[in-house]
Amino acid sequence: MSPAADIVAMGKFCLRAGLALFLIAPMAAGARNLDRDPRGEETVNYWTRYGEVRLELDRTLYEPGQDTPVRISVRNRGYQVIRIYPATRPNQTFQFLLSDRQGREQPLRFNAASYAARERGEETPVHNLEGDAVKEIILHPGESFEKTLYLNDFFRLEPGAEYRLIAYFYPDSREQFFVRSSNTVQLRLDRRREGVAERAESRPEDARMELSPEETVYLFLSAEMRANWQNYLKYVDLRKYVTSYDRFAARYVQAGERERAGILEEFARYLTTSPADRLRRFQIASVAPERDAEGGLLPNGRAFVRATALREAGGYSARYEYVFTLERGRGAESGFWKIVQVEARLLR
Numbered sequence: 592m593s594p595a596a597d598i599v600a601m602g603k604f605c606l607r608a609g610l611a612l613f614l615i616a617p618m619a620a621g622a623r624n625l626d627r628d629p630r631g632e633e634t635v636n637y638w639t640r641y642g643e644v645r646l647e648l649d650r651t652l653y654e655p656g657q658d659t660p661v662r663i664s665v666r667n668r669g670y671q672v673i674r675i676y677p678a679t680r681p682n683q684t685f686q687f688l689l690s691d692r693q694g695r696e697q698p699l700r701f702n703a704a705s706y707a708a709r710e711r712g713e714e715t716p717v718h719n720l721e722g723d724a725v726k727e728i729i730l731h732p733g734e735s736f737e738k739t740l741y742l743n744d745f746f747r748l749e750p751g752a753e754y755r756l757i758a759y760f761y762p763d764s765r766e767q768f769f770v771r772s773s774n775t776v777q778l779r780l781d782r783r784r785e786g787v788a789e790r791a792e793s794r795p796e797d798a799r800m801e802l803s804p805e806e807t808v809y810l811f812l813s814a815e816m817r818a819n820w821q822n823y824l825k826y827v828d829l830r831k832y833v834t835s836y837d838r839f840a841a842r843y844v845q846a847g848e849r850e851r852a853g854i855l856e857e858f859a860r861y862l863t864t865s866p867a868d869r870l871r872r873f874q875i876a877s878v879a880p881e882r883d884a885e886g887g888l889l890p891n892g893r894a895f896v897r898a899t900a901l902r903e904a905g906g907y908s909a910r911y912e913y914v915f916t917l918e919r920g921r922g923a924e925s926g927f928w929k930i931v932q933v934e935a936r937l938l939r
Contacts, residue, residue, distance in 0.1 A: 641669030820863035
């Protein structure tokens, strides 16, 4: 072969090799894209850019011993569907960093019993067509979901202290990447008075008769929230309280003594059966003693406690206002306050 032919052959080889390298190079570069899964969908970095987590408190000042709910909102601000795989164990999908005024991180002191009592009412398992439980949340662009957790289930909050809260959200319980909340919230516990529940629990058994009407209603509603039905019934006088419920009142008034005992047993079972609208949080709004026509206090008079409450059912929530009427017990229960009547009103 002549030198000229050799040069032409060599040129054709280099051209073919260069074209092959040109075609292969982009494929190799794309194969190392760590931001995408095998199907080409963006993975971890998508959450960093488009997943937004925000915190919200009902207030910034709380009484010692009062529930401190924190609403966590997770929003898809991107342009494609994202999936969340939450963990079934507590303090895994959502984690908190709580620091005091001096910046010192507060240790986690998880109250498993309190957490389990709250979460039991929120278990809504979803099953696919094959009957398998599905632990997956799908968020389309612009969609969000909320989760409410209670700080007092995770930390011991001291009276008079100020705290700063940050949350970390783990979209996939199988991975270690997380999204930090885009905002921080601050809360403070009052010093003015001890929490109602703490005062009641710190007293010796023979001093419990000093419970006030406010404390009685607080413990009554707390027992319902935690499904502690044995304690729940201790704070009501069933014989009078039954008249507040239309489905039992007429039957009880018209029944004889023998029949009334059975009606009260049925009424007690009705009260201690998990209600359709679960109590999520409440607040004592005011307490007023009974007065005469001239405004003077009545000796051994009744007391009226007004409370507001949030209840949830079927994904919807509603706010109620309750006015509880209490009377002092008699005989062996003298000194105790008993709830004898309740009036409920739905707040708009």
